[in-house]
Amino acid sequence: MMPGGVPSIDDGKSAVVSGGRDAAAVAGGDRTETARVEDQDRQARRPPPWLGRALWALVMVAILGPLLVFPVTLGAGDDVGDAVRLPAVLRSFDRTLAATGWGDAARVFVWGVAGLALLAAFALLWVAFASEE
Amino acid sequence: MAELAESVAAPGTGAAVPLAPGGAQLDERDAAAPAKPVARQRVRSLAQRMFVVLLVAFVAKQLFAVAAFPAFSGHDEVAHFSYVRTLATEARVPVLPELEAWRTSRQLGQEPAGDFFDTDLYPWCRFTLDWYCEPDHPRWGSDPPRVVTVRQSFYPSGFQYAANHPPLYYALMSPVYLLGRGFSLETQQALLRLATIPFGVATVFLAYRLARTLFPDDSFLAITVPAFVAFQPQISYESAMVNNDILGIALLSLVLYLCVLGLRDGFSRRLSLALGVAVGLSLLAKGTSLMAIPVVGLAVLLGVGWRDPLGVARRGVWIGLPTAALAAPWYWFLYRTYGNIDGFEQIAALQWWNRPLGGFFQLLVDRDFVLLRFKETWGEYGWRQIHLDDRLLWAIAVVSILGVVGLVAYAVLARRGAPPAWDDSTLRPSAWQVKALVVLFAACVVGYLAVVQFGTRFALTQARYYFPVVIAAAILSMLGLRTLIPAVWRPIGRGIVVAALVALNVTLFVGYVLPFHASIVAQMPWLTDGTVVADDLPTVRTRGGQDNPFGEFGR
Incomplete structure (x- = not known):
């Protein structure tokens, strides 16, 4: 057989x-x-084709939603820090980037690749959830 | 090489199903010929699309990581940077000081032999081992200490403790260093970090090729295995740091891939020579690559067969010659310089605190030892600077345990034979696939045991020493998860696996890495003219390598 x-x-x-x-x-x-x-x-x-797409949307919300809605608790264990909102975390990183003296072009580049990484990750999930096999 | 693998496993060629004695598998292959090419073509198309997107995500993430981790904060980044500098500017390999000779020279008022970190690197001393660190001290800030006393004995401080590492990575980085010489130190190290990304890309590519070669019809593995490697936080970290680990990881991944090719197609002279070159280069990249030797030996033995000792010996020569030709000069240099082939005697004398953790079997069953290796596999970052939350670690542990359970289930199913109604060729591995999986499993075991063995000599043994077998671990753990997911739900399952990896990375960057960056910059005001202070930023408490009580190292 x-x-x-x-x-x-x-x-x-x-x-x-x-x-x-x-x-x-x-x-x-x-x-x-x-x-x-x-x-x-x-x-x-096989599960219906729309299920993969629906899950993809759900996953996006599940990953980004809590970060946008709830404060992020920084660190862990003995080193646990404050609970702060996402914009505060991003702003602080932006300020530290500025302080390292690489200039605005580098800052834009760093944020650009961060955005690209996130977009590509979600595109990857789209492909991964594709039902064809 | 990719073309070689692809062409051999191409639809319709059937070469991925080797001819078994009696020709049984050939018959099966012929019967399935019309159905398989369609399915395989579909898998290939999906896998290729996914791989392109994965590479974009990986490279973008790595570019961001280069900036997201504070300058020189990677494990031994200062030491690796300093090694590159020595090689690039003085065209020589740095040398460890010999403790007794150093003490004698000091007593005689002579310049002691051995390399030390340059003074301009002192602001980042907190990220080094063995450099007394008080950069904001009025005296030490301008004249970093080179000597410390420990229990009334003198020890060198700020010596180049990575000098016993093999030179390949540093030689490859030297042109990058020379190109960036006019820039600030932070920019120079950022350029060197950028130059490590291709090694990460190579590792992800080899993970993809390994999955496609081993199970060409399986889209679950083709997608999740490279995704696992690309989103494994510590592999990504290695691929955005100035360090030789990532080159070692990429080259050992190549060794494993070639072993699998050899098991599928036979260890031809050409393949064996290529394998020898890969092993030789990996030994020139990182000492931990020694683990490749038993793994390659096992692969050849399984591939050629123990009944053919002459054939095994011939392959041994083909593989051994290029390995020896490439690696022997380095080991000869070590022997001539230190009187041994690793420099560990010198390190043990210099690092008074870096003592054995215990005996081999003691460490093998030591709960804390195992736990710390697990934590280091997913977090900690560098010299145990960023600790992950227990809940997050538990979530990872549960998935890891599921992977192991699934792998055991796979082994049972593959051995006993899956029910005929299960339309799943992955569950019916042919002889060469079983051998390949055995070799990959052996690689993981050898990798872990090497870390244990290192712990019997030095407290600073770490999980990253087994990272070179990451593509083997990826395929085995994903194979385990795959076994637990019913066939019809696998497209959903693979999406959920990738989603979990993406979610893990987003969580780590937002909750740990970026606040850590802010903390470090705030704590090192001399780097930013005081424009950033701790009070302004959401930060976490941080610990540099030197802030860790040494008693905690390795336990």
Whole structure:
């Protein structure tokens, strides 16, 4: 028996395709038909395509939402710091960037790549949640 | 190399299913031929699209990380920077001082042998080991201490303790250093940090290739394995720092990938020579790469077969020759300079506090030792500067445990045979795939044991010494998670895995890394003319390497 329940034409035994379909005709040699039937089976058992997209949107909200709504508790354990809002964290980093003396162009670049990283990460999630396989 | 792997595993060629004795697998391959190319093509297209987006995300994240971590705050960044400087400007490798010779020279009023950090690096002394650190002290600020007393004995302070590291990384960075010489020290180190990003990209690429080579039909692994490597916080950290770890990680990843190729296609002369070059270069990048030798040995033994000792020996020569040709001069230099091949005797004498943690078996079962390795694998950053919240660590631990449980389930299913109704070729690995997984698992075991072994000599053993096997760990843990997810839910599952990794990174940057940056800048006003003070910023308490009580190191 082949991986995936595809019958082997050489094993000389009766073959059963996953999903309980009669495989006799398939074992007779129409392998393309087997693949098609298998594919249909797989599609039927799969979650609806919109679910991945909906989850993608949900994940975006789940990642960014709490950061935007609730204060962030900084640090951990003995080193736990204040609970502050996201804009305060970002502002403080911006000020430290300014203080390091790399100039405004570098600051814009740093924030630009941060935005790009976030956008690309969400695009990556879009692809990862794509249902095709 | 990618083309080689791709062409061999190309749809329809069936080369990924080797011919078993009796030709059984060939028969199966023929039967599946019409169905597989379509599925494989679909997986490849999805995986390629994903990989391009992943690379964009990774590079952008790394560029941000270069700025997000305070200058020189990476583990031993000052030491690595100083090594690059010595090699670039003096065309030589730095040398460790010998404690007794140093003491004698000092008594005689002579200039002691050995390299020390330049005075201009003293403002960042808190990120070094063994440099008495009081940069705002009126005297030490302008004339950094070079000697300290410990229990009434004299010890050097601010010596180049990374001098026993092999030179490849520093040689590669030298042109970058020379290009940036006119800039400030912060800018110079930022340029060097930027130059490490390609090694991170190479590691992510090799993770992708490994997943695609090992399981060409599996989109879950093709997406989650490289994503795991790209978003693993400490691998990312290594890839945005001035350090030789990331080069070692990239080269050992190449070694593992070549081992898997060898197991699939056979260890041809060409592949064996390439493997030898990769092992030799990895030994020139980082001493911890020694772990490659037993792993490669196992791969060759499994690939060629113990019944063919001549074949194994021939591969040994093909691999060993380039390895020796590349690495031997370095080890000869170490032996000539220090009388040993690692400089550890000298380090042990100089670092009076860096004592053995315990015996091998004692550390193997020491709960605190294991816990700290886990914490260092996901957080801590550098010399244990940023501690992660316990809840976050627990969340990571639960997923890690699930990965292990799933891997055990995979091993059982693969051994006993998955139910025929399960349409899952990954659960039915062929002989070479099983061998490859055994080699990857062995690499992880060897990597961890090497860290334990190092702890029997030095308290400062760390998780990063096993990071070179990250692509092996990634594929095994993702394989474990995959096994626990029902087939039809895997597209959703892989999305959730990637989402968790993205969420982890966002949390770490917002809650830990950026406030840490603010804290450091606020605590080092001499770097910013006092324009930033602690009161103005949301900060966390920080601990530099030197602020850590040494008793806590490694425990």
